[in-house]
Amino acid sequence: MTAARWTAARWTAALSLAAVWVVVLGAVAPAVMAKAARAQPAAMARPAACLTPPVAGPIVVPYRQPSCPYCSGHRGVEYHPAPGAAVHAVAGGVVTFAGVVVGTRYVVIAHADGMLATYGLLASSPLRRGQWVAAETVVGASTARLYFGLRRDGAPVDPTPLLSGGRPRARLVPTDGAAPLRRPTRTCAAAAASR
Numbered sequence: 001m002t003a004a005r006w007t008a009a010r011w012t013a014a015l016s017l018a019a020v021w022v023v024v025l026g027a028v029a030p031a032v033m034a035k036a037a038r039a040q041p042a043a044m045a046r047p048a049a050c051l052t053p054p055v056a057g058p059i060v061v062p063y064r065q066p067s068c069p070y071c072s073g074h075r076g077v078e079y080h081p082a083p084g085a086a087v088h089a090v091a092g093g094v095v096t097f098a099g100v101v102v103g104t105r106y107v108v109i110a111h112a113d114g115m116l117a118t119y120g121l122l123a124s125s126p127l128r129r130g131q132w133v134a135a136e137t138v139v140g141a142s143t144a145r146l147y148f149g150l151r152r153d154g155a156p157v158d159p160t161p162l163l164s165g166g167r168p169r170a171r172l173v174p175t176d177g178a179a180p181l182r183r184p185t186r187t188c189a190a191a192a193a194s195r
Contacts, residue, residue, distance in 0.1 A: 050164035051090035052136060054119060054148050055081040063158040075156035076118065076149025077163075083123065085142045090117055090163070092134045098127045107139050115157070120147035 059077045066073030081087075089109055096116070097108040105122040119125075125140030127133065150157040173180045 051159070051162045052088065053079075053163045054087050054090055054139070055079050055085055055142060055146055057081055059160065059163075063156075063160055065156070065158065069155075073156075075151075076120075076147050077159055079142075079146040079148070080144060081142045081146055083142065083144050085146075087119055087122060087139045087142050087146060088136045089133045089139050090135065090148075090159075091115075092132070092137075093117070095127045095129055095131045095133065098125055098129055098131075105140070109133060109139070114152060116151045118147070118149045118151070120149070121145045 057079055060080045061074060061078035063077050064074040066075065091109075091111050093109040093111040095107060096110045097106060099106065104120060105125060107119045107122065107125050107127055109117045109119075111117065119139050121143050122140040123143045127139060133139070148159060150159045150162070
C-alpha cells in the first residue's frame, strides 16, 4: 500500500469514527436529559425570564451573527474578568458536557426551556456530566477571558438581550411635579415573552 493510499485510508477511518461519535452523543444527550428530568428539583423547572450574567463586568466582545452556519462570526459574548473569578450559571439545568476540547475547558448546561448555555475558556470546573445545577451555582473559575454563548435547536442565539443582571436600569424622574414617563420594558423580559 502506498503512503498516499494509507493516509487516505486513515482519514476515512477517522471520519467514520467521528461520525459514529456524533451519532452516539446525539443519542446519549437526550437520555441524560430524560434521566435528569425525572429527578429535577421543582426550583429548576423553569429558567428565569431574565438571566443573571455569568460574571460581573461588561461584555467586551459582542455577539456577531454568522451569515451562514459555517461562516465566521462570534456565536456568543466574551467577558474579561479577573483570572480566577467565579463563573456562575445563568439559570438552572443539567450539565450535558464538562471537559476540555483542544486545550480549552468548556461546560455546557441544558435549561428547561431547551436552551443550551456554553461557558468556555474556564481555568477549572467542579461540574460533571449529568449533574443538576441551580441558577447562580459556581460553574468554574475564569481565565483572563470568559466565553458565554446560548444555542436553541443547535443554532446560536444572541444572549445579550436576555442578560439583565436582574436589576432594572436607573432612570431620572421629574422633580417639577410632572408625571414621570412610562417605565421602559426590560429588554430581557420582552425577549423572553417573544419565545
